[in-house]
Amino acid sequence: MKPAAMRLEDIEVRHADKTILRVPHLSVEKGEVLTLIGPNGAGKSTLLQVLGLLQTPSRGNVYFGGERVTGSSDLVALRRRLALIFQEPLLFRGTVLENVTLGLRLRKVPQNEIRERAELWLAKLNIAHLAKRSVAKLSVGEAQRVNLARSMVLNPEVFLLDEPFASLDPPAHDSMVEELQNILGETKTTVIFATHNRTEAQSFGDRLAVMIDGQIVQIAPPGRVFSHPANRDVANFLGLGTIAGGRVLNSTNGTSNVAIAGHQITVDGKYRPGEELLLYISPEDITVLLPESSSNLTAETNVIGGTVSTVTPIETQFKIIVDCGFAVTVVLSKRSFLDLSLAKGKKVLLALEPGAVHIIPNRHGQKS
Amino acid sequence: MDLIWQGFVEASRLLVTGDAQVLTIVGLSLRVSLTATLASLILGVPTGIALGLSRFRGRRFIVSLVNVGMGLPPVVVGLMVAIMLWRSGPFGFLGIMYSPLAIIIAQTFIAFPIVTALTLATIQQLNPKIRLQILALGASKWQMFWILVGEAKLAILAATIAGFGAVISEVGASMMVGGNILGQTRVLTTATVMETGKGNFEVALALSTILFALAYSVTLALTLIQQRERPL
Numbered sequence: 001m002k003p004a005a006m007r008l009e010d011i012e013v014r015h016a017d018k019t020i021l022r023v024p025h026l027s028v029e030k031g032e033v034l035t036l037i038g039p040n041g042a043g044k045s046t047l048l049q050v051l052g053l054l055q056t057p058s059r060g061n062v063y064f065g066g067e068r069v070t071g072s073s074d075l076v077a078l079r080r081r082l083a084l085i086f087q088e089p090l091l092f093r094g095t096v097l098e099n100v101t102l103g104l105r106l107r108k109v110p111q112n113e114i115r116e117r118a119e120l121w122l123a124k125l126n127i128a129h130l131a132k133r134s135v136a137k138l139s140v141g142e143a144q145r146v147n148l149a150r151s152m153v154l155n156p157e158v159f160l161l162d163e164p165f166a167s168l169d170p171p172a173h174d175s176m177v178e179e180l181q182n183i184l185g186e187t188k189t190t191v192i193f194a195t196h197n198r199t200e201a202q203s204f205g206d207r208l209a210v211m212i213d214g215q216i217v218q219i220a221p222p223g224r225v226f227s228h229p230a231n232r233d234v235a236n237f238l239g240l241g242t243i244a245g246g247r248v249l250n251s252t253n254g255t256s257n258v259a260i261a262g263h264q265i266t267v268d269g270k271y272r273p274g275e276e277l278l279l280y281i282s283p284e285d286i287t288v289l290l291p292e293s294s295s296n297l298t299a300e301t302n303v304i305g306g307t308v309s310t311v312t313p314i315e316t317q318f319k320i321i322v323d324c325g326f327a328v329t330v331v332l333s334k335r336s337f338l339d340l341s342l343a344k345g346k347k348v349l350l351a352l353e354p355g356a357v358h359i360i361p362n363r364h365g366q367k368s
Numbered sequence: 369m370d371l372i373w374q375g376f377v378e379a380s381r382l383l384v385t386g387d388a389q390v391l392t393i394v395g396l397s398l399r400v401s402l403t404a405t406l407a408s409l410i411l412g413v414p415t416g417i418a419l420g421l422s423r424f425r426g427r428r429f430i431v432s433l434v435n436v437g438m439g440l441p442p443v444v445v446g447l448m449v450a451i452m453l454w455r456s457g458p459f460g461f462l463g464i465m466y467s468p469l470a471i472i473i474a475q476t477f478i479a480f481p482i483v484t485a486l487t488l489a490t491i492q493q494l495n496p497k498i499r500l501q502i503l504a505l506g507a508s509k510w511q512m513f514w515i516l517v518g519e520a521k522l523a524i525l526a527a528t529i530a531g532f533g534a535v536i537s538e539v540g541a542s543m544m545v546g547g548n549i550l551g552q553t554r555v556l557t558t559a560t561v562m563e564t565g566k567g568n569f570e571v572a573l574a575l576s577t578i579l580f581a582l583a584y585s586v587t588l589a590l591t592l593i594q595q596r597e598r599p600l
Contacts, residue, residue: 054500080506090501093519102515103505154506 002029003066005158005190006051011060013046013214021046021057021214028158028190035205035222036194039237043214044194048160051192052084065157080107083156087163089143091135096127096146099135103154121149124183141172148176152183158190165200177204198238202226210234227282228358235280235360240319242281243360244326248273255354261325265302267357278360283319283331285356288340289349301351304328308346318342322350375573379581382574389550394578397555400468401536402586404475408483408531411476413524416487417516421499431488437481442474443540449474450544466547471555474541479531486530490523491516525594529587536583556582 004027013021021043028034036044049055050062053075061070069078083103091099100122104114122128125145135143144164151159164180165173177200184191195201201208201222208222210230218230229235235243246260248271256271257264260279271277291305306324313319318337322328328350332342342348382390419431451457453465453473464470498519502512517524539557546553548562556579563572 049500052504054503076506076508079503082504084500084504086497086501088495088497090495090498092515093521106506106508106511150505160504 002031004028004063005030005032005065006192007063008050009061009063011050011057011062013043013050013055014058019214021050023047023060023216026209026216026219028192030190031188032207033184033191033193033205035201035208036192036211036216037196037198037201037208037237038211039196042211044196044211045162046214047211048084048162048192048194051158052082052160053079054084080154081157082160083151083154083158084160085147085151085162085164087166089140089147091138091143091146091150094135095131096133096135096138097122097131099146100131100149100153103150107154117153117155118149121153124152125149125179139172141168141176144168144172144176148180152187155187156189158192159184161191161193163194163196166195166197198240210237212237227285229280229360232278232360240283240329240331242279242283242326242328244279244281244328246277246279248275248277263304263324265304265352265357266300266354267359268354269359271359280358280360281328281352281356282358283329285352286328286330287351288320288322288330288332288336288342289351290340291347291349301353302357303349303351305347305349308342308344308348311342311344322348324350371569372573374570376577378570379574379577383578390575390578392551393554393556393559393575394582396468396553397536397557397579398582400471400542400555401475401532404472404535405479405528405532407472407476408479409524409528412480412483412527412531413487413517413520414513415480416484417491417513417520419484420488420491420494421516434481434484434488438485440478440481441540442478442538442542443544445477446474446541446544449477449541453545465545466549466553468546468553470545471542471553474545475535475538478538478541479535482531482534483524483527486523486527487520490520494519522594525590529590529594532586532590533583536579536586 006028008023008026010025011021011023012019036047038044046055050057053062053064053069057070061068063069064078064081072078092102097118101114101118104117119128122131125148127142127145127149130138130142130146135146138146144167148164165176168176181204193204195204205222207219208225209216209219210225211217212233218225218234225234226238226241229238229241232243235241244260246258246265249257249259249264250273251257251270254270255266255268257266258277258279267277267279304324306322306328308320309323309327310321311318314331316334318332318334320330320332320342322330330350340348419427419434449470450465452459453462453470454460455465499512502515507515537557539561542553542555543558543561546555546558548554548558556575560572560575560579563575
């Protein structure tokens with residue numbers, strides 16, 4: 001196991017008697033990219049500010065490179081090993097070059113080294129031609145590139161990003177995400193990246209932490225979080241999947257049969273007959289079939305019938321909602337969608353393997 | 369109209385002939401008001417930045433005092449400073465009553481709230497996260513102060529213009545703590561009041577014209593520096 005770049009123990013941040021962040025334990029490995037996702041007000045920014053040593057927690061300890069840094073008398077020196085950028089570029093009056101070199105000048109780095117490092121990062125972020133331009137004359141995308149260059153030029157041990165691409169329009173957003181991924185791949189910097197964008201969350205990090213109400217409620221590789229949300233809140237926030245309640249009918253050989261809105265489906269795991277379960281199904285685990293083509297399915301595969309009720313194009317895919325007595329969300333490629341000639345009102349069959357049905361732990365004990 | 373014209377002619381004559389008395393008064397006026405403006409900047413800019421960044425109980429009350437201070441009548445400031453500096457006052461032992469230093473102190477009290485309030489207003493207009501961004505870039509508190517001064521420099525120049533304008537033109541405080549002593553504490557405004565009282569309207573108008581030209585020249589210089597900077 002790699003050593004931790006940063007570690008939090010028993011962290012709590014309170015404002016006016018209200019706990020806005022509670023993290024019993026969080027460890028970020030050197031070179032890891034950890035993505036934080038959660039709704040507004042979930043505590044992502046507060047967590048980043050605690051990690052960035054910009055906010056002193058009400059309780060608990062922050063460890064940086066194995067050293068306890070909470071209450072350190074030399075926070076400036078510690079902060080100089082980190083970098084943090086916000087959603088807004090927050091550039092200072094002056095030229096692009098003046099902004100990019102600011103952190104180096106604050107560190108009193110020798111002039112020739114400042115020039116070399118600035119040239120390198122201006123080129124890497126494709127803004128060398130803007131070096132002498134006033135920041136007042138930059139587009140939002142250019143300004144965010146300057147912001148990134150201003151931080152990357154510092155060679156931070158840990159790079160904290162607070163929704164850095166949220167204000168960019170789609171083409172600028174996509175190219176920035178791609179470039180940042182490439183840069184981080186090269187530099188192997190430890191990154192903690194907050195976002196509320198599900199696509200970024202799926203594609204960006206080694207691990208994804210879902211934050212709700214000031215707490216990390218799940219932390220796992222992104223694929224795992226999206227296919228196996230830890231609870232209903234996570235599933236609801238991640239949004240795309242289907243959440244439905246069912247009742248266990250019987251259980252044999254490590255699988256259970258569950259009644260759900262008049263259908264019977266098989267799920268992995270042994271559950272008590274009569275037990276109420278909350279099921280989560282990822283859209284990509286569902287295969288859409290036309291009624292006449294279901295003959296080549298295995299006996300174990302669950303097949304439920306329904307009617308297409310909504311069709312929504314999403315970039316190169318289609319999201320369809322099938323009414324099976326409960327709403328099931330499916331995402332299809334454009335090609336599959338056209339091959340199946342799907343349209344609102346069309347009858348379809350949905351096939352899913354028992355292993356694709358995830359049972360959500362119902363932490364609030366709610367019956368669905 | 370004749371009187372105004374004669375005043376203008378007399379002002380030109382006094383300046384061109386290099387009237388020693390007038391030059392002394394002009395020199396003292398400039399020295400006193402520029403020093404007071406500088407002192408108010410040294411005190412007011414950090415105070416404005418600190419008030420703009422901090423949150424503490426009673427902050428709004430202090431801000432309201434600063435805002436009230438912008439409209440403080442010079443004569444009231446003069447009276448308060450005079451009470452402090454009189455021989456029997458708490459700072460009487462300094463023996464600076466009726467000296468240029470006493471005028472500088474009074475004028476600093478007049479300009480300080482103006483500089484503080486304008487700096488505060490600018491800092492409050494900045495993105496609240498800018499302080500965090502500066503610290504995240506590795507700035508010490510002192511470095512953060514200078515970066516914020518850089519961000520607020522247009523407003524600080526405006527504050528300088530307003531502060532200098534207020535103190536070069538005030539008469540009440542200068543009269544009260546300076547005493548209008550020829551060669552020692554007589555400044556353009558107190559001299560103008562005195563000449564008017566004596567019925568020497570031509571000289572009073574000449575002094576007023578010089579005062580206006582002086583105030584305009586300094587303000588113009590500051591304005592040119594301010595306008596050279598493009599706002600973000």
